[in-house]
């Protein structure tokens with residue numbers, strides 16, 4: 001929406017009984033936000049093509065048999081939308097419950113926690129969590145039915161294969177953001193994709209090979225878009241494991257990446273004189289949150305030199 | 309440097325080489341006569357050659373699976389190199405389908421159906437035998453040459469119990485099925501014997517004294533399905549001739565006037581689709597025949613394809629003529645080897661006779677058909693998932709809108725129709741839409757194929773006019789066995805609902821079933837007598853949806869798991885805290901799946917379980 005100019009025709013959308021105006025080409029989510037309706041989103045990210053898979057953003061659209069995902073449904077003049085009807089509340093609550101009973105959301109944003117409170121999420125109704133297990137290499141179309149006493153989850157061993165970053169898929173909600181960032185939407189490396197099917201679907205390299213043996217170029221863009229902390233910098237992971245991660249003690253310094261002439265903006269997160277992670281501002285016109293290995297991890301060399 | 313070479317250089321491949329067999333298998337997809345020349349597609353669609361090749365991914369995976377029995381790292385590498393597909397994506401596709409193995413697997417595999425109709429016919433005991441003699445599913449046999457797996461419905465329910473063999477590594481042994489199958493026969497084939505020919509027919513109305521008035525089954529048992537001249541002698545290609553006579557616009561009008569509604573499950577008016585695509589500004593346009601039939605209990609399309617394959621080719625050609633599409637895709641369920649062979653034969657003969665190709669019937673229009681095999685994924689029957697599957701992507705449904713008539717296959721305007729839907733087009737063109745609309749009821753026109761299986765005397769495929777009651781249909785199938793009592797009927801398949809014997813007088817029409825809260829779905833009529841273990845049946849349905857969910861959206865990916873867990877608790881009397889509370893939770897799950905899922909799989913996954921619980925068939929909920 002940032003690129004909309006005054007010349008774009010405006011259309012009327014009724015959100016929860018109030019008419020708001022949005023530019024043509026806007027989504028129902030844009031309309032909901034214009035109205036000020038706090039609309040939960042998980043898979044949606046401004047800089048990526050909507051995949052509309054999480055379904056937490058659903059709204060009731062007059063004339064539609066089912067609810068519709070607001071993040072990707074185009075708004076049209078005269079659309080009438082309910083964002084807080086019993087149907088909408090029910091689906092949002094259940095989507096969050098189904099996720100929270102399956103995935104470790106402890107590192108998700110404060111927004112997610114707020115939405116879980118708002119919709120009264122209660123994961124206990126599905127029973128205690130089943131024991132963790134391996135999830136790679138499961139066969140599509142086959143599974144062992146449990147006796148239902150416990151609730152199956154995606155809990156699995158964490159993947160730590162190098163010094164750059166950690167993949168903790170017990171925290172993965174399968175939002176496809178990393179796949180998009182690695183592929184067509186940013187990096188064009190296509191190192192990771194969704195593999196398997198159904199509940200056994202997972203983010204994977206080919207044959208679950210380690211990242212350093214895959215097409216990964218360690219741009220870290222997937223980390224940058226992961227909403228649940230499933231993908232983290234090794235430095236951050238180590239600090240968290242050691243109990244020494246402390247965002248209150250971190251300074252964030254904006255700078256321009258020195259490695260080439262593109263001019264990517266970097267945000268250096270510094271804790272006790274140590275660069276603990278590097279991010280890139282989402283709203284920056286050049287990078288849109290994306291970087292390459294040099295900007296993202298080049299500081300490791302700076303630091304290593306310093307400590308030699 | 310050509311764009312192609314650049315793309316290939318950008319590709320990071322696996323450091324593993326393919327074997328000679330694997331390389332040769334991948335090479336075959338570039339030779340296949342049924343493939344559209346790539347240059348054609350590139351020129352017409354403005355794609356880079358790399359992108360234009362992606363659609364060969366599924367055929368290439370099939371070729372390797374067939375040649376060596378599994379997809380090794382080396383084989384995947386070779387596929388990626390030749391098709392210019394990133395390995396992670398190719399692996400994502402290979403690991404989506406049940407008929408592909410991405411780990412080493414024995415070359416001879418028996419997929420033993422343990423789905424509903426086969427359960428009723430003793431499949432569990434067969435599986436128990438294999439557990440004992442071979443080991444748990446996937447265990448290699450003593451000589452390492454064979455193994456067995458459980459399978460969802462193989463579309464042979466009228467002859468249950470059924471088994472599908474995937475026979476790799478041998479050029480002269482194609483995949484094949486046996487139904488009804490015995491443990492002995494399965495063991496013999498696993499040991500290297502050839503597959504015996506089927507002894508029982510699937511259409512009781514055409515055996516013995518032929519029932520008069522059959523329309524869709526007109527040629528079944530009459531015309532040799534492997535011979536074009538037999539088909540023509542039985543009136544074949546009169547309809548295309550007539551369509552050419554009346555012209556494309558009138559052909560569409562006849563379809564609209566006939567009020568033909570889709571037989572694939574959604575009952576959408578076919579004329580509206582054709583009209584929209586004919587009027588679409590964009591070209592090329594495509595015709596897709598949805599022959600992925602995987603709804604448990606459904607076998608109608610299989611019988612049509614096996615027994616009257618030329619009718620499918622002809623009707624697709626009429627559709628192509630009507631909407632000015634030059635290319636059709638026929639997506640056949642991977643587990644249908646005989647239907648595939650018959651259709652391939654039909655396409656080949658029609659091409660040779662100028663009924664497909666650059667100048668169809670010498671009338672100056674272009675139409676050709678590519679056949680594509682699915683690879684074991686119910687979800688690929690969903691129209692947009694089917695497009696993705698053909699294009700070489702994971703069979704994940706797309707968000708709608710846009711609808712296929714605007715953006716379908718390869719993003720182009722597409723008519724997608726079910727096999728049975730298309731088969732009706734022949735009569736519509738020949739006798740006119742109005743005459744066709746005279747059969748059946750006002751809102752459900754024509755005749756309908758019903759897949760009757762389970763506890764009846766003569767299971768099979770039955771053609772009756774719309775409006776025939778459920779009771780009358782069951783009577784034709786011989787009713788339930790002497791001394792047994794009808795317990796319930798599953799209408800519409802796993803995605804349908806159980807109906808009680810109190811509804812036997814329901815007319816089988818779209819509107820009639822809707823009135824009792826059910827649906828015709830794909831025409832499944834599965835019959836249970838009081839001896840059936842309904843808990844077991846419902847649990848199988850829940851397992852099916854859990855296995856077949858594509859995994860894309862949360863309500864369905866997790867909802868189908870929670871639904872199965874819940875039903876397991878109910879079945880084991882482990883309800884938490886009470887059966888009534890579990891029934892409420894099931895309702896809550898059903899609501900989110902129905903309201904917030906992306907596609908019809910999630911929308912319908914709770915239908916049958918919920919109806920079973922409500923009707924007290926499941927027991928344990930305090931409803932009995």
Ligand SMILES: Cc1cc2nc3c(=O)[nH]c(=O)nc-3n(C[C@H](O)[C@H](O)[C@H](O)COP(=O)(O)O)c2cc1C
Nearest residue numbers: 570571572598600601689690691725726729908909
């Ligand atoms: C999960 C799922 C599976 C489906 N499987 C099939 C199928 O195997 N064959 C089919 O014709 N339609 C199937 N459909 C319906 C198709 O999406 C589509 O509606 C149909 O092919 C349209 O053709 P028709 O209008 O001639 O019925 C399926 C739908 C869903 C949601």
Ligand code: SF4
Nearest residue numbers: 182216217219220222
């Ligand atoms: S670091 Fe970059 S290249 Fe590697 S998986 Fe993430 S997005 Fe893809």
Ligand code: SF4
Nearest residue numbers: 172173175176178226
């Ligand atoms: S790893 Fe993170 S970004 Fe990727 S799918 Fe999972 S939650 Fe989404």
Ligand code: SF4
Nearest residue numbers: 858860861864907910
């Ligand atoms: S409803 Fe199920 S099958 Fe359909 S898109 Fe969602 S996860 Fe896939």
Ligand code: FES
Nearest residue numbers: 052054055057071
């Ligand atoms: S945010 Fe809309 S579907 Fe995920």
Ligand code: FES
Nearest residue numbers: 421426462464465
């Ligand atoms: S073939 Fe086994 S249930 Fe249909």
